[in-house]
Amino acid sequence: MAEDLVLDTAIRDWVLIPLSMVMVLIGILRNFVSKLMRSSNQVPDPKMVKEGQVIIRARNLRAAANFIPAKSFRARRVYFNNEENGLLYVPKGQAQNPQAQMFSDPNMAMDMMKKNLSMIIPQTLTYAWVNFFFSGFVAAKIPFPLTQRFRSMLQNGIDLSTVDVSYVSSRSWYFLNLFGLRGLFSLILGEENATDDTQRMMQMSGFGFDPTRVHMLTNFLPFLSH
Template sequence: MAEDLVLDTAIRDWVLVPLSIVMVLIGVLRYFVSKLMRSHKAPDQKIVKEGQVVIRARNLKAAANFIPAKSFKSRKTYFTNEENGLLHIPPGQAPNPQAQMFSDPNMATDMMKKNLSMIIPQTLTFAWVNFFFSGFVAAKIPFPLTQRFRSMLQNGIDLSTVDVSYVSSRSWYFLNLFGLRGLFSLILGEENATDDTQRMMQMGGGFGMDSSKSLGAEKDSLDIIQHDWVLPKFEQRAEAVLRKLMK
């Protein structure tokens, strides 16, 4: 039988609220620190050019059925020609993003700065929470939960008789760590540097997107598109409508 606890208001005032405020302040501070540590350099002209080519190819696909078949074919050849098409990358000339990262010291330094700006504040904050607030039951969720949520919500409490809806201070730290993205988006804007889930995916994932893959994907999608002009004999129909209106 799960036990119901009566939470002291002092826990709310000295554990729950301070922990939440500290997590928000650390997130905002980390955003500005990472902004100061970020190196500013001119964008690569090749990358900008490839991005513009991809945008133009997508616009052509979106408006393919509103231009005549001959015009679409000439534009399609301009992009997908095997000799000098804008979307065609000859074999052996595709860039290697890992080699680019190791050849460019600024890229590796920026990645290290981003990882340090995430790891160091999290380590210090977790040590502070674990030292001062370990073992506290900080809050209670106002709806029932199954036993599967016990390990997630009661980290640091080894009591199986406590109801699952009670949240420990250590679990409250993790909930704030991964659940404050919406609040940071309101405070700092959509383009903020405090999304820890995406940073962890970047640390465990690749070193960057290969631009040749995006060009190749656009080339393949443009090759298989079926042209169906939606305005056949539009001029004749427009003239017929005008004649009827003039009568």
């Protein structure tokens, strides 16, 4: 049977709140450091800026699919992904590989390495700090019941299966802050900030932007609108 714990208020004052504040401050500091480390002579590629604007327009069309007439939606969909002159259509074999572009552009490769360093070094030091000083602490409790599947995510560092799943360890609170403060950073620093670790990890894993995938997704827009 799961045990209910009584959390000391000192844990809130000396573990939960300081850990959250440190994560926020480190994220803000990383954003400014990343901006300082960018190449000062780097000029945005007009073609890439144009493609990004097209993607935003297509995304807005998908979001507003239920608010415009079906005929207008189909016309806009053809405008984006028809095989003759669609803005999102890329013939096979002509899709640009982001990794090949990175290796061909030294400035882009250097900027990518700086961004990865700005992510890896602070998070490694922060994790070591949390693991050394706050290992084994039960920092908080989720105010609603959870299933056993959440135990490995919320109780990292606590080897007790009798503790209720809704309790969160300090190490798990670190990971929740690491991936859960994206919305807060967007409000504080704006949408184009350098603290999005989830997107950065996807880029490091090789999941870059592929226009052919966007073209495939736009084919399903009529089905998503209903």
